[in-house]
Amino acid sequence: MNEYQTITADDTVLRDGTIKLHGPEGYEGMRKAGKLAASILDEMANRVKPGVSTEELDRVVREMTLDGGAVPATLGYRGYTHSCCISINHVVCHGIPSDRTLKDGDIVNIDVTPLLDGWHGDTSRMFLVGDVSLRARRLVDITHECLMIGIDKAQPGARLGDVGAAIEDHARQFRYGVVREFCGHGLGRLFHDAPEVVHAGTPGTGPELRPGMFFTIEPMINLGKPHVKLLRDGWTAVTRDKSLSAQFEHSIGITETGNEIFTASEKGLHKPGDY
16 A cells, blocks of 8 residues: 655655655745646647658757756666657557658547656657548547546546546447556656556555645557557557557646646647647
């Protein structure tokens, strides 16, 4: 069972399995980091198009992160050498930027995490490249719905199982597979922390959501079966049946009356169709 730990500005934060409860300075730090993260993805809406390489998009992410006074949290993380993850089509998550160019009909997830003044703004968004099939567009739309349904369930006094169950129930209406091998996570001054936020589950189970908790919700939804495999590079996760996969991610904080999305686009560019 998870324990809870109240964090102040002067505390040393360790990844010790406790669920951190933050004060006003934490919310302010997360708002700034989340605002920068969202602005980077807003710019990606102008950059994602056929013929653009994923390493070029990674370069822009790095420059915008540094220009914003932050550093990319992924750069050097466990040996990772890029400033974001870019996952195309059947890549579930952690796709590595390269000289590969985007093609008409691709669906693409870009995942960024600027580390600004000690706080992590972790978010990802789907982008459509050119003329995308209706079934791919529908997968992307439903995945965004899953994210927002999960966020709506993230209320003080609820349980993490309520969040996961709501996401899973919605995805299964369309016979989509919900990835379980990867999940959301606590964050703040740490990149990855307790609790794990699984995007499936049973209502009324799991840790209680309390004001001050920060975590990501980031459902990965497959057009086919939920199963994934890891490629030899040690990072890239793909669907076993090579079906398309989509993901959206927000960093949120639990408040006294609900929740706050730290990584929402100030331009209203929340999902394809908005950009």
